[in-house]
Amino acid sequence: MTQAFSSSSITGVFPVLPTPFDADGQVDLASLRRLARYLVACRVDGMTYPGVASEFAKLSEQERITASRALLDEVAGAVPVVIGISAGDSAAVLRLAQNAAQAGAAALMVAAPPDIDSVAGQIKRLGLIAQAVPGVPLMLQNVPAPVGAGLEPEAIVEILKAVPAVRYVKEETLPSGQRLSAIRAQAPATLIGVLGGAGGRYITDELRRGACGTMPAIELAEVHVALFAAHRAGDADSVRRLFTRMLPVLNIQAVFRWSLTKYVLKKRGLIAHEGQRMAGPLLDARDREDVDAFMQDMSDLLLPQRVIDGVREVEEAAHGAA
Secondary structure, eight states, rough: OOOOOEEEOOOOOOOOOOOBTTTTBOOOOOHHHHHHHHHHHHSSEEEEEESGGGGGGGGGGGHHHHHHHHHHHHHHSSSSSEEEOOOSSSSHHHHHHHHHHHHTOOOEEEEOOTOOOOOHHHHHHHHHHHHHHHTEEEEEEEOTTTSOOOOOOHHHHHHHHHTTTEEEEOOOOSSSHHHHHHHHOOOOTTTOEEEOOGTTTTTTHHHHHHOOOOOOOTTTTTHHHHHHHHTTTTTTHHHHHHHHHHHHHHHHHHHHHHHHHHHHOOOHHOOSSSSSSOOOOOOOOHHHHHHHHHHHTGGGGSSSHHHHHHHHHHHHEEEEEH
């Protein structure tokens, strides 16, 4: 049975899973489930899927539903899962919202779309989503243009006051730290918290300003967990030290996005193939050498290979039983 989580459960490290594809370019559910087990082994606070890091714009509605349900099934209530429901078609958003709510999502993340140029329009859209899934917390993802609307803090606060079902904001428009401070200073009591994203590249600033969590890409999940644990313990020196150790990989991830993430996960044996559907630069041989060296520099912070092997053995045992 899927565990129920309270509306205040979305705090800490909630990595965004990529969408693995097989050799034929189809969604690889076995690898997706493997990534979920890896994140549970990393002791994340929760996980998020699908988001920008998941190439959601290149997934069909049915692929998103199938993959999200497989993920929720694999996690089986071990941690809360935030399901992304962003889509250009408002009717599709409502269908995705209802499906995710029925499947046990702890919260629903939806981007403020760039084609709605008024706060009133954003409020109307979010209000319809809230009506479709009563009681399920919504998370407003404030992505900069051209993917999202890049709303100003004052607009977000107006939305929060009008749609109390929006309990969280994921702020990714820069400077995210300053915007986070402005939102928290003016927000109504219905707002539970603001999370950072953008690969975790601004996490130290966001945490100092009161972020309740972060939604980075998945490839450094263990390090993000360690960093957030240090933050919770009030150990600012360790937070800064861990962030500094991540920076070389975060810099490469800022440029290569899905290519970097999938290269690292494939190298670690967590996904079967590196294929991506989104257009974007691919790592070349020299880039891969850099990534290998930087990951080796952090090897003491990563799960040992025996744990990764254990993640894979679960799958192999299931296949053997079948």
